[in-house]
Amino acid sequence: VSEASPILQPGERAIGSVGQSLAAALDTSYVDRLNAAFYSRIEYPWPPHSLERFHGGLWVLMLNQDVGAWRAPRIPSAPEIWVAGCGTNQAVITALRFPRASVLGSDLSEASLEVARRSSEALGVSNLELVRESINEADYAERFDYVICTGVIHHNADPASSLRRLASATKRQGLLELMVYNQFHRIQTAAFQQALRAMLRTSTSPDFETEKALAQRLVECREGRGSMRTFLEARVSVPKAAFADALLQPVERSFTVESLAALAGCCGLEVLHPAIDAYSRSRGAVDWNLCFADAEVRRLYETLPDVERWHVTNLMRLEESPALWFYLQRTDSGLPRQSEASMAAAFLDERLVRVTDERELLVREPGGGYRSRGRQPVPAGAPPDREAAAVLADLPEGGTVGEVVSRLGLERSPRRVNRLRLGLATSAFPYLCSRALIEAES
Numbered sequence: 080v081s082e083a084s085p086i087l088q089p090g091e092r093a094i095g096s097v098g099q100s101l102a103a104a105l106d107t108s109y110v111d112r113l114n115a116a117f118y119s120r121i122e123y124p125w126p127p128h129s130l131e132r133f134h135g136g137l138w139v140l141m142l143n144q145d146v147g148a149w150r151a152p153r154i155p156s157a158p159e160i161w162v163a164g165c166g167t168n169q170a171v172i173t174a175l176r177f178p179r180a181s182v183l184g185s186d187l188s189e190a191s192l193e194v195a196r197r198s199s200e201a202l203g204v205s206n207l208e209l210v211r212e213s214i215n216e217a218d219y220a221e222r223f224d225y226v227i228c229t230g231v232i233h234h235n236a237d238p239a240s241s242l243r244r245l246a247s248a249t250k251r252q253g254l255l256e257l258m259v260y261n262q263f264h265r266i267q268t269a270a271f272q273q274a275l276r277a278m279l280r281t282s283t284s285p286d287f288e289t290e291k292a293l294a295q296r297l298v299e300c301r302e303g304r305g306s307m308r309t310f311l312e313a314r315v316s317v318p319k320a321a322f323a324d325a326l327l328q329p330v331e332r333s334f335t336v337e338s339l340a341a342l343a344g345c346c347g348l349e350v351l352h353p354a355i356d357a358y359s360r361s362r363g364a365v366d367w368n369l370c371f372a373d374a375e376v377r378r379l380y381e382t383l384p385d386v387e388r389w390h391v392t393n394l395m396r397l398e399e400s401p402a403l404w405f406y407l408q409r410t411d412s413g414l415p416r417q418s419e420a421s422m423a424a425a426f427l428d429e430r431l432v433r434v435t436d437e438r439e440l441l442v443r444e445p446g447g448g449y450r451s452r453g454r455q456p457v458p459a460g461a462p463p464d465r466e467a468a469a470v471l472a473d474l475p476e477g478g479t480v481g482e483v484v485s486r487l488g489l490e491r492s493p494r495r496v497n498r499l500r501l502g503l504a505t506s507a508f509p510y511l512c513s514r515a516l517i518e519a520e521s
């Protein structure tokens with residue numbers, strides 16, 4: 080393998096070393112073995128302080144709204160879901176969010192699956208199956224309504240080939256939720272991994288134990304300046320899994336919006352819309368659109384198609400841009416992709432009702448089990464976005480946001496309306512649901 084070179088991905092004009100740690104990305108089964116060993120040594124992610132159980136269909140409703148299905152559900156109320164590369168808890172979290180779904184969680188790491196099995200048993204989860212399997216060997220054909228794969232294919236030798244398997248497993252009109260690393264978020268991690276392996280000469284054959292020992296020494300001595308020093312300082316006391324995830328990944332590739340769209344295109348997929356992840360939400364990085372004060376700059380930017388505009392945002396925001404976490408659909412779905420502006424316009428006219436749901440909070444006990452702390456209302460509190468909060472306060476039950484926007488004299492530009500949509504009627508901010516969608520579900 081040492082003579083071979085990494086597999087070039089669609090949209091990659093040349094392999095650069097910035098944000099990429101690819102020396103070992105030589106062969107699919109070799110990298111699968113590296114990942115199986117790596118993720119058996121660390122439990123990723125580490126156990127969350129608490130989990131949430133939902134009893135109704137809130138997450139299905141919100142998933143439909145995330146992709147603009149306001150009238151007829153695109154994802155059925157009892158969907159088939161695959162969490163591919165589920166790690167220790169993502170499949171359990173998904174089964175708890177979608178109680179009527181049948182969830183399949185798969186991973187290369189038996190140790191991670193064992194953690195998931197234990198929590199699933201402790202919580203009495205009955206809609207989850209867990210299997211040890213590589214995405215690169217899975218041959219599901221149009222089986223799933225919804226496939227979730229976040230933080231996985233960029234660790235594989237040939238992400239395009241992994242993504243083709245995910246696309247084939249998705250039903251024609253189903254949805255794929257994909258997260259790959261944003262190149263501008265991985266500059267320090269990949270540089271560190273390369274430096275470490277250059278010293279140990281382990282670039283094509285990463286070795287966890289020797290690399291871990293040197294990584295610890297490098298973090299402790301904190302040589303370096305600027306962003307690398309800040310990066311290393313933040314790794315001094317983190318959980319073992321977080322340390323290894325940042326500093327010791329055997330293989331990591333990273334993307335821009337442009338190269339992700341190219342990758343999707345060659346796998347029979349197209350990028351639909353951003354999915355707001357918890358981390359970007361906590362940083363306030365939920366909108367892929369920029370607001371320019373200069374009218375000419377605004378005009379040039381605003382006339383770009385969605386994906387090209389988001390790519391400009393990716394380049395202009397660099398490390399501040401949101402995670403590359405998107406919904407995708409098959410190009411043979413027969414469903415035309417709605418632009419973000421048309422989704423926002425449809426949202427303005429939709430008759431909406433308030434979300435009144437509950438979540439059961441399950442708090443982790445010292446022994447590893449979970450104890451219910453009772454039910455809490457969803458949503459909790461007002462929307463964080465001030466304009467969204469004002470709209471919600473003024474909206475009559477079954478009214479439209481368009482009427483409120485006119486009454487309050489708010490700006491109706493597609494970008495401002497889209498911000499309202501994001502802050503009021505998405506999985507990340509579930510305050511409103513479409514009345515038509517609820518009626519169609521019941």
Ligand SMILES: C[S@@+](CC[C@H](N)C(=O)[O-])C[C@H]1O[C@@H](n2cnc3c(N)ncnc32)[C@H](O)[C@@H]1O
Binds near residue numbers: 232234
């Ligand atoms: C960074 S973790 C992400 C875990 C989970 N998706 C999440 O977001 O919490 C990557 C996971 O993908 C798994 N993985 C990597 N390549 C895989 C493959 N080809 N097939 C199945 N699992 C894979 C690893 O074992 C690991 O558990």
